[in-house]
Amino acid sequence: MATEEKKQEILEKLKNAVIQYDEDASKEAAEEALKEGLEANDAIFNGLVSGMEEVGRLFEAQEYFVPELLMCADALYVGLDILKPHVSQLDLGVKGSVVIGTVEGDVHDIGKNIVKMMFDVAGFEVYDLGKDVPLDKFIEEQIKTDSDLVCLSAMMTTTMVGMKKVIDDLKAKNPDIKIMIGGAPVSQDIAEKWGADGYSADANNALKDAINMISSLKKMKDEAEQNKA
Amino acid sequence: MTEQTMTSRDRVLKLFAKEDIDRPPCFSGMGNVTAEGLKKFGYKFAAVHSDAKMMADSAASSYKLFGFECAVVPFDLCVEAEALGCDINVYSHLEDILYPTIKTKLVNTEDEMDISIPSDLASRGRIPMMKEVIGLLKDDVGSEVAIGAHVLGPFTLAGQVMELNTLLKLSFKKPDKIGKLLDMLADALIVIAKEYEDAGADYITVREMGATSDVLSPRVFKNLILPYLKKIFAALSKNSVIHICGKTNDIAGFMVESGADAISVDQKNDVVETRKKIGNDALLFGNYDPYNVLVSGTTDQVRETMKGCMDSGVNAVWPGCDIWPTVPPENFHAMMDEVKKYRR
Numbered sequence: 001m002a003t004e005e006k007k008q009e010i011l012e013k014l015k016n017a018v019i020q021y022d023e024d025a026s027k028e029a030a031e032e033a034l035k036e037g038l039e040a041n042d043a044i045f046n047g048l049v050s051g052m053e054e055v056g057r058l059f060e061a062q063e064y065f066v067p068e069l070l071m072c073a074d075a076l077y078v079g080l081d082i083l084k085p086h087v088s089q090l091d092l093g094v095k096g097s098v099v100i101g102t103v104e105g106d107v108h109d110i111g112k113n114i115v116k117m118m119f120d121v122a123g124f125e126v127y128d129l130g131k132d133v134p135l136d137k138f139i140e141e142q143i144k145t146d147s148d149l150v151c152l153s154a155m156m157t158t159t160m161v162g163m164k165k166v167i168d169d170l171k172a173k174n175p176d177i178k179i180m181i182g183g184a185p186v187s188q189d190i191a192e193k194w195g196a197d198g199y200s201a202d203a204n205n206a207l208k209d210a211i212n213m214i215s216s217l218k219k220m221k222d223e224a225e226q227n228k229a
Numbered sequence: 230m231t232e233q234t235m236t237s238r239d240r241v242l243k244l245f246a247k248e249d250i251d252r253p254p255c256f257s258g259m260g261n262v263t264a265e266g267l268k269k270f271g272y273k274f275a276a277v278h279s280d281a282k283m284m285a286d287s288a289a290s291s292y293k294l295f296g297f298e299c300a301v302v303p304f305d306l307c308v309e310a311e312a313l314g315c316d317i318n319v320y321s322h323l324e325d326i327l328y329p330t331i332k333t334k335l336v337n338t339e340d341e342m343d344i345s346i347p348s349d350l351a352s353r354g355r356i357p358m359m360k361e362v363i364g365l366l367k368d369d370v371g372s373e374v375a376i377g378a379h380v381l382g383p384f385t386l387a388g389q390v391m392e393l394n395t396l397l398k399l400s401f402k403k404p405d406k407i408g409k410l411l412d413m414l415a416d417a418l419i420v421i422a423k424e425y426e427d428a429g430a431d432y433i434t435v436r437e438m439g440a441t442s443d444v445l446s447p448r449v450f451k452n453l454i455l456p457y458l459k460k461i462f463a464a465l466s467k468n469s470v471i472h473i474c475g476k477t478n479d480i481a482g483f484m485v486e487s488g489a490d491a492i493s494v495d496q497k498n499d500v501v502e503t504r505k506k507i508g509n510d511a512l513l514f515g516n517y518d519p520y521n522v523l524v525s526g527t528t529d530q531v532r533e534t535m536k537g538c539m540d541s542g543v544n545a546v547w548p549g550c551d552i553w554p555t556v557p558p559e560n561f562h563a564m565m566d567e568v569k570k571y572r573r
């Protein structure tokens with residue numbers, strides 16, 4: 001077992017590897033973490049993810065831009081791939097799966113990819129449909145994967161209206177499904193009007209909301225089962 | 230000269246020549262077809278991108294219906310990529326107004342970057358049709374309004390022909406490699422823009438929104454993008470505009486440095502600040518929100534916004550992006566009226 005000091009040192013290495021978008025350093029630090037017997041959960045959340053949080057802050061502060069963000073994500077994925085097989089159960093309190101994509105007619109996917117990354121990081125099972133996704137595809141994929149959450153992104157006011165159609169169809173098929181929407185023209189107001197369960201202006205908050213939504217969904221399901229029993 | 234004696238065309242050309250004009254013109258360098266205009270001809274949006282007459286009719290309709298002071302083509306951002314070999318989707322199976330997109334990219338990974346410009350570029354894809362459209366517009370409204378055409382900037386075009394995540398990361402990791410690609414794309418864009426100039430376009434707008442500070446740092450803009458923009462503007466012979474939307478305050482100076490005759494920014498730009506930075510001599514076009522004001526605002530909001538733009542010192546009242554087709558006619562009229570009655 002590593003000493004507390006050694007442990008902190010490795011966590012710091014993981015964190016910095018992400019911030020400095022250094023894939024090699026991320027690999028090394030992740031391997032060292034396993035060798036020294038660190039909990040994989042600990043290494044992911046207090047190392048890699050805490051690095052990504054700092055990256056998010058640098059992005060907000062306009063010190064980092066989209067290319068930096070993508071490179072940090074690559075470094076994070078390198079570490080994550082090494083650590084993930086050693087994770088017993090991710091420490092979110094929930095285990096979720098999410099279908100995500102940019103709606104038909106819209107090829108803006110930079111923002112969607114950032115949101116997707118946050119879900120990956122948090123240990124969600126992510127089904128990324130990409131961009132310019134035919135509206136029916138969201139419904140098909142949700143049914144196929146039995147996902148708890150569907151995330152829709154749109155960057156244009158014309159394509160945004162497609163989201164309403166997807167929401168209506170999904171809710172008609174399965175009223176319990178949670179839907180989250182986002183993208184520059186979308187607002188809290190619109191999300192409420194169209195019956196989406198969540199909206200967020202940025203990726204960090206999207207993740208927090210998603211976790212809350214899914215845990216309340218799980219609770220509802222559990223209660224329903226108990227009542228049956 | 231007075232409103233009666235000065236045509237919209239004179240006003241715009243004199244503006245570029247930095248001669249005296251009665252008021253700022255109200256025009257654009259980007260698409261401005263409206264649903265109203267399409268309705269007049271019974272055209273479907275998906276059909277106007279690939280038919281010369283339909284595109285020309287639609288492009289002239291905002292002048293004819295509302296007095297908008299230009300006619301601009303094309304309406305989509307795929308012409309250059311298509312000529313370079315990409316397939317496009319115009320969504321003809323759908324009734325909604327959807328803008329054409331690129332279906333397949335030429336370059337997906339770093340080792341596929343060895344592409345070259347076809348020697349017959351000017352006769353590929355829709356380029357010949359675009360020249361025909363510009364000719365038709367010249368004949369139809371060319372004595373009354375200035376005819377504009379737009380091309381993408383090299384970085385934004387790179388994003389159309391190449392997997393975007395790869396492009397963005399390599400811009401940082403291997404700027405030399407991306408520089409080579411941008412240089413080649415700049416050459417292609419020069420060929421295309423010159424075709425448009427020869428066909429009779431009065432001004433060319435280069436749209437480099439992929440390099441907005443929402444995505445790319447001002448430092449990368451200066452080192453990696455600016456040199457190729459300079460190359461393009463040095464090669465153009467008529468009037469030119471550089472357009473970038475989103476955050477642009479930190480790069481406005483570089484935009485002027487690019488050598489374009491005018492810079493165009495959107496509503497996210499603080500134009501009072503920008504004016505301080507670039508001085509009174511540089512032409513600054515902008516900067517109303519074409520959707521949240523022109524489409525969904527009230528006529529009063531439209532008037533207020535246009536007045537605000539002029540008060541803050543833009544040289545032309547000009548949208549932050551394409552005019553959104555669903556603009557209500559009363560808003561379009563209110564915009565024109567507010568600009569026409571403005572006196573400094």
Ligand code: B12
Binds near residue numbers: 151158180201327
């Ligand atoms: C880059 C860009 C492009 C690139 C897109 C490349 C790509 N693969 O993404 C290209 C050049 C291809 C392009 C094309 C077009 N574009 Co464009 N583009 C932009 C630009 C400059 C930046 C967008 C961006 O990536 N921002 C950075 C990211 C990080 O931010 P974000 O997307 O907002 O994402 C964040 C949040 O919104 C949120 N979020 C996003 N998705 C989701 C989803 C969920 C579930 C949640 C919770 C949160 C969330 O989290 C993200 C991270 O913080 C914007 C202007 C601007 N500066 O915003 C115009 C803009 C979006 N484009 C616009 C237009 C009009 C077009 C075209 C129609 C132009 C034309 N004539 O063809 C075409 C569209 C083609 C099509 N059919 O899709 C307009 C849309 C106007 C409107 N209100 O509808 C804009 C706003 C420009 C403007 N000033 O008007 N564009």
